[in-house]
Amino acid sequence: MLAVLLGVGLLVGCQNTSKSSREAAAPKPTQEQLQRVGLLNQAADDMYSKVMQGDYAGGRAILQQLGVQIPQISYEGITSVDGLNALTETVTEANKVFNSVRFSPEEGQISAAKIRLATDALTHATQPMWLQYYKLLQEDMDQLEQAAKEQRKAGIQKGVLQFEQHISVIHPSLLISRELADVDKLDSLVSFVSGQARLEQENYKQITNILPTLRQHIDKLFMKKEATAYLPVIDQQNPIIWTLAIGSFIIAALAFAGWRLAKKDNGVIPVKRQDAD
Template identity: 60%
Template sequence: MMAILLGTQLLIGCSQRESSSSKSNETLPSPEQVQRVELLNQTADDMYNKVMQGDITGGRMVLQQLGDQVTQIQYYGIASVEGMNALAETVTQAKRAFNAAKYSPDEGQVYVAKIRLATDALTHTNQPMWLQYYKLLIEDVNGIERSAVDKQKQGLTQFINQLAQHYAVIHPSLLISRNPGDVEQADSLMVFLSNQLRSDQDPYSPVTSVITPLRQIIDKLFLKKDAAAYLPIVDQQNPIYWTLVLGSFILAALAFAGWRLSRKDNGLVPVRKKDEA
C-alpha cells in the first residue's frame, strides 16, 4: 500500500498580503477589514505553532482568541457567505476537539492545519498555501484510475479514501478562495466516489467514467487550465433520493474523511511558498 505523503509541519513563510484583483460587482474591503483579517491570520499561525510544538494549553487559549476574532470581522469583499460559514464551522469543530474530555493530538493538529490554511486563503488570494495540494490530489486520482482499470478493490478503496482525506483538509480554503458552485461540483464527485465503495454493484466502470470530470474540476479549482464543461454525476437508479441526501451526505463524508485523516500521520502535507521550494 502506498504511503500517504504527509508530514507534521506546515512551513509558514512570512509574506506580504497579496492584492486581489477587484471584480466589478464586489465591494472592496476597508483598511480596517484588511487589518482584522491579517491579525486573524497571525493568530492562526501562533495557534498552529503552539499546537505543533506540543503546547496544547497555549494552543487552546489562542484558539479561543481566534474564535472571538472570527466573529468581529465583516467579510463582504473578502469572502462569500459559504467561505465565511466554512471558516466559522471549522473553528467551532476545532473548539469541540480541544475541549473534549479526551483530547486527540492527531485530531487537534488536523483542525489547526485546516484553520491555518483557511486564514492564509483570506490573506493571500493569489497564491494561498492550499494550492500546493494539487500534486497530492492528482496522484490520488491517478491511483484511483489505475485501480479501477485493474479492478483492484483494495487499491480503489485506499486511493478514494486518501483523496477524500486530502480534500477535506483544504475544503474550507476552497470555499473561501473559489466559486462555491465549483466546490459543490467537486463535492458531488467526492460523494459519488465514496458511494461506489458502498455499492453492491461493480464499482469499476462508474468510477472510470468520472475520472475525466474529476480531473477537470480539480484543474479548475487550482487554476491549472481551462476545464471543459462539467456534467453532474447522477445516480440513475435513484435520482430523487440522490438529490435529497446529497447535501447531508457531503457533510457526513467530509466529517468522516477528517476523522480518518486524523488517524493517519495527522493528514498534513508540508506546504512551502514557491520561493522556498
Template identity: 70%
Template sequence: MWYFSQSKGTGFLLAVLLGVALIAGCQPAKPSTHDKAMVKPTQEQLQKVELLNQTADDMYDKVMKGDVTGGRNALQQIGEQLTQIRYEGLTTVEGMNALTETVTDAKRVFNAVRFSPIEGQVSAAKIRLAADALTHTAQPMWLQYYKILQNDLDQLDQTAKQQKKTDMQQTEQQFEQHLSVIHPSLLISSNPSDVEKLDSLTRYLSGQVRSDQDTFKQVINILPTVRQHLDKLFMKREATAYLPIVDDQNPILWILAIGSFIIAALGFAGWRLAKKDGGLVSVKKPTEGG
C-alpha cells in the same frame, strides 16, 4: 380620448416595453453573492484579517509542537477575532460560514474529554489554510495541494484498473480526507457553485467505490470529470510550487498518514507564511522514501 389602430397599438406597446427594458438595464446591478470583488475591503478589515492569520500560524505552531494548552488558547483568540471582522469584499457568505464552522469544529476537538493529537493537527491545519486563503487571495497556500490530490486520483485510477477493491476504497478515503483539509479554503477563495460541483462528484465517486458490486468501470469513467473540476478550481490561479509526493506502493490508512501529510505540506510553504523571527523558518527536508 385617444384611439389606436391594432397596428399602432402594438407598435406603441413595443415602444413602452423597450423603454422599460432600457431603464431597467441602466439600473446598477446588485452584487452577486459570488462576486466578492464588487466591494473593496477596507484597511481596517485587512489588518484584522492579518491578525487572524498570525494567530492561526501561532496556533498551528503550538499544536504541532505538542503544546495543546497553547493551541487551545490561540483557538480561543481566533474565535474572538472572527466576530470582529466584516467579510464584505473578502469572501462570500459560503466562505464566511466555512471559516466559522471550521473554528467551531476545532473547538469541539480541543474541548473533548479525550483529546486526539491527530484530530488536533488536522483542525489546526484547516484553520491555518483557511486564514491564509482569506489573507493571501492571489497566492493561497492551498494551491500547493493540487499535486497531492492528483496523486490520489492517479492511485485510484490504478487500483480500479487492477480491480483491487480494498486498495481502491482506501485510496478514495485518502482522497476525501486530503480534500477535506482544504475544503474550507476552497469555499473562501472560489465560486461556491464550483466547489459544490466537486462535492457532488466526490459523493458519487465515493458511492461507486463503496458499492458491493463491481463498479471499477464506473470509477474509471468518472475520474476524468473529477480531474476536470479540480483543474477548474486550481488552474484558474498560478501555482508556482507543488509539494513533491512520495509514491507508496500500497495505500495506507489516512489516520496514520495525515500527520506527516500536514507537516510536509504546510512546512513546504512555511517560507511564505512565516511572520516571526524576521521571516526565517527552519524547514526540515523530507528524507528520501520517508
C-alpha cells in the same frame, strides 16, 4: 446528447452572467479590514505552530482567541457569506476536537491545519497555501485510477478514503476562495466516486469513467490553465449509454449547485472577494 449540451451551455451562461454581476458590485476591503484579517491569520499561524510542536494547551488558548476575533471583523469584499460560514464552522469543529474528553492529537493537527489554510485564503486571494495540495490530489487520483484498472477493491476504498481526507482539509479554504457552485460540483463528484467505491458489487468501470471529469474540475478549482483535456474511458459495449450517463450526471450536479445558489439567502447574492491580494 444535444439536449445535454444545450442544458450545460444555458446553465454555464447563466452562471457567468451572475458571476460578472457580482464582480462588478463587489466592494473593496478597507485597510482596517485587511489589518484585522492579517492579525487573524497570524494568530492562526501561531496556533498551528504550537499544535504541531505538541503544545496543545497553547493551541487551545489561541483557538479561543480566534473565536473572539472572527465575529469582530467585517468580511465584505474579502470573502462571501459561504466563506465566512465555512471559517466559523471550522473553528466550531476545532473547539469540539480540542475540548473533547478523549482528545486526539491527530485530529487536533488536522483542525489546526484547516484553520491555518482558511485564514491564509482570506489574506492571499491569488496564491493561497491550499494550492499546494494540487500535486497531492493528483497523486491520490493516480492511485485510485490504477487500483480501478487493476480491479483492486481494497485499493480503491483506501484511495477514496485518503482522497476524501485531503479534500476535507482544504474544503473550508475552497469555500473562501472559490464560487459555491464550483465547490458544490466538486462535492457531488467526490460523493459519486465514494458511493461507487463503497458498493458491494464491483464498479471499477464507473470509477474509471468519472475520474477524468473529476480531474478537469480540480484543474479548474486550482486555476490550472494548462490543464489536460482528460477523456473518459468509454464502455465499448454501450458507448452511447455511458456518454449520456456522464453528461446527465454533470447536468444534475450543476443544476443542484445552481438551485442552491438561487435559493440561498432568499436570492441575495453574497459579496465576492477581490481577485488580487
